[in-house]
Amino acid sequence: MREPECCTYYLHDTREKPVTGVAMALILWKRRERLRMIEQRARETADPMERLRYVRGQMDGMAPPEKFQRPSSRKLAALIAAALGAALLLWRIS
Amino acid sequence: MSNVEQESSLPLGLDVGTSRIVVARSMDRAHQSQYESQLNAFITMPYSKLTQSLLEREGVFHEVFGGELVVTGNDAQRFAEVFHVETRRPMLRGVLNPQEPHSLPVMRSIITRLVGTAGAAGRKLFFSIPAPVSDGDQAIAYHEASIQQILKPLGFDAQPIQEGLAVVFGEMSGSNYTGIGISCGSGLCNVCLAVLSVPVINFAVAKAGDFIDTQAAAVTGELATRMRVQKELNFVVNGLSGDRVQNALTVYYDDVIQTLANTLRATISSAQRLPKLNQSVPIVLSGGTAIPKGFLKRFTAALHAEDFPIKISEVRLAEDPLNSTARGALMAALC
Ligand SMILES: Nc1ncnc2c1ncn2[C@@H]1O[C@H](COP(=O)(O)OP(=O)(O)OP(=O)(O)O)[C@@H](O)[C@H]1O
Ligand SMILES: [Mg+2]
Numbered sequence: 001m002r003e004p005e006c007c008t009y010y011l012h013d014t015r016e017k018p019v020t021g022v023a024m025a026l027i028l029w030k031r032r033e034r035l036r037m038i039e040q041r042a043r044e045t046a047d048p049m050e051r052l053r054y055v056r057g058q059m060d061g062m063a064p065p066e067k068f069q070r071p072s073s074r075k076l077a078a079l080i081a082a083a084l085g086a087a088l089l090l091w092r093i094s
Numbered sequence: 095m096s097n098v099e100q101e102s103s104l105p106l107g108l109d110v111g112t113s114r115i116v117v118a119r120s121m122d123r124a125h126q127s128q129y130e131s132q133l134n135a136f137i138t139m140p141y142s143k144l145t146q147s148l149l150e151r152e153g154v155f156h157e158v159f160g161g162e163l164v165v166t167g168n169d170a171q172r173f174a175e176v177f178h179v180e181t182r183r184p185m186l187r188g189v190l191n192p193q194e195p196h197s198l199p200v201m202r203s204i205i206t207r208l209v210g211t212a213g214a215a216g217r218k219l220f221f222s223i224p225a226p227v228s229d230g231d232q233a234i235a236y237h238e239a240s241i242q243q244i245l246k247p248l249g250f251d252a253q254p255i256q257e258g259l260a261v262v263f264g265e266m267s268g269s270n271y272t273g274i275g276i277s278c279g280s281g282l283c284n285v286c287l288a289v290l291s292v293p294v295i296n297f298a299v300a301k302a303g304d305f306i307d308t309q310a311a312a313v314t315g316e317l318a319t320r321m322r323v324q325k326e327l328n329f330v331v332n333g334l335s336g337d338r339v340q341n342a343l344t345v346y347y348d349d350v351i352q353t354l355a356n357t358l359r360a361t362i363s364s365a366q367r368l369p370k371l372n373q374s375v376p377i378v379l380s381g382g383t384a385i386p387k388g389f390l391k392r393f394t395a396a397l398h399a400e401d402f403p404i405k406i407s408e409v410r411l412a413e414d415p416l417n418s419t420a421r422g423a424l425m426a427a428l429c
Binding site for chain 1: 263267270271290291292370425428429
């Protein structure tokens, strides 16, 4: 069994407080969405043993990154600039 | 593979309890489980050929340790009555009793009798271990290693599971293995809050059945064993009455219930990293100490669910309180 610390990483919203920035909010949202998906799929599995197997498999599969790092703001700015540039280019071409 | 061969390679769940050891076997892949238990107790008698032949004639399982005859498990209780001696216990408050020199060989004998040898090497087995209590080191690591030491030579691939988590596995499929599993046993009340099968909070309270027996015995001047018999026979947790023993049992039952509810509240309130729980969660009570009528009602009242730090959907008693832990351990092994 995986160490509980490992899996609970994904259960805690507050670990990397203070939660700031769109990127971080997105990460937290994705994480919650993933848990919601697991809940829903589990509910569709009627057999208790299969349900446990599924839930544990999913939770055990969620290994946390070596060291949690937010995407740096510079990287993010570069990404947004690239996306804007591409959109502009497309608009010019069409 | 023949049926017998298949059976002897299926995983096992083992509840290593302070007063009872229970094995859960799955009879087939369709999840029919079967339980077998032995009292985690023994008696010793000075060795004599006569006593030994008597035990043999009666078909009583016994071993010779040093110069003594040792009768273990359910037979120990039977013979304690015949020979007017008190049974001894290899475990205390959830772990091996450090004061008891016979503890390890006795547990080896009982466990081996229940699980046999693995049949196929590496057969999976999950065994229960207690959670830490807040006020003291119970030497859980030593206890766990000792049980491993018993199971490995028998050929098992043995892994521990916390007792509270086993209750969650055994009883909470309905809430996707999210909720609070509690086992009120004889040495401890083990508690686990799990979210989607992941243990988040895990602790134990060192007041349970044994505490009730010894305290009630101390104030009534009776033997703890007699208190235990009375308690198991027909005790109802419903306030004071005219009977001295019933009153003593009621007082200490209440103490156990209040301590458990208060510790649960305090532990959850002070948890630093509690997951965000969108839904309310169930609580399931199991273990022998939760059996008497009135326990559930009293515990629910002590909990004050209306202002509990997390929302509680229901508080219920396990379907088969004496086997929940073994069942959960078996489910972990079948995963
Ligand atoms: N019908 C009953 N009424 C009251 N108490 C009972 C009843 N049956 C068993 N008990 C008590 O329950 C306890 C045993 O329960 P259980 O088998 O769950 O404990 P355990 O697993 O051996 O102990 P632990 O989990 O603390 O290590 C004993 O204290 C016993 O006296
Ligand atoms: Mg127990």
